[in-house]
Amino acid sequence: MYSNGYNVYKSNSVNYASKEQLLLMLVEGAVKFCKIARQAIIDKDIKKANDALIRTQDIFSELMISLDTTVGEWAVQLFRVYQFIKDKLIEANMNKSLEIIDEIIPLIEDINETWKEAYKIAKK
Template sequence: MYNGNPYNAYKQNTVKMASKEQLLLMLVDGAVKYTKIARLAIERKDIARAHTELVRVQDIFTELMVTLDRNAGQAYEDLFRVYEYIKSRLVQANIKKDVAIIDEVLPLIENVRDTWYEVSKKAKGL
């Protein structure tokens, strides 16, 4: 029996059963989704929701930074700098509740997502 929402139970099980690669893809998908939600919340003057979603995306990029392979040399340095830049701009967007900053950083976040999907495809030989 489900004690709560069956969909939430499904989501929890999906995360628990996911590989490291799948978790990474879920994170970058979430970063795009929550950034778009934050942008819409700012436009609607829903400051609390914008804050919640922007903090969520900042947390995702913190997690991505922490889990980078430090032995990857220049690739590590480059990714870390990109993630750090995105995170700092998200902080500014949150402080200022500025859609223009989100419009600047969202394509970068989408590019990060797309890059990881391409890496995943190549790793699977697709």
Template structure:
């Protein structure tokens, strides 16, 4: 991309984030979590410790954000279960990061993908009923 094209793309990209609904932002977060966790896993395989650490921490940060925005009081039992899953993912990522263990990362990625799929499905259902 050249000058003005790059600027136009960046404006579009920033506005797509600025004008995204809460639900769309949540989907962007869970999509990012899958992406960063897979980059972190591959970096472990490649023995690139700084890159693995950076991407695992990015994934953890996404789940800390999801935890901070999850209203357990309003969401009831479902939200409490989801919070437990988020906490488990963060602990599993920390363990994988410390041990640089691909098998532990695979476990975390599987859970992260399930969370992503759940949120994408919930979003589709909400659009059909909305």
């Protein structure tokens, strides 16, 4: 009973979220799944690490697709950052490398914080 209610709530929060809120959800998900992958590698759970890294890669693919690079150089630079992170995620997944994950988690967290700040400023 409760899980069904939660699923409805979760589905509605995505269905009725603004474009900006969806972006924040994506980036927060990237942080979460990258950290799950890190722990799964430590735990030697290869399938869980693979699944979490692929989800993180998919999030960055979506962020890249949704980015309008015609609006300015900043968008092009952000696209390159997303591409760099996605490439590193692929490499980390192939090698199950904690070192690579430890390199990119701070980048993903910085992107998350930047988008949170941008959202706060835009709401004012």
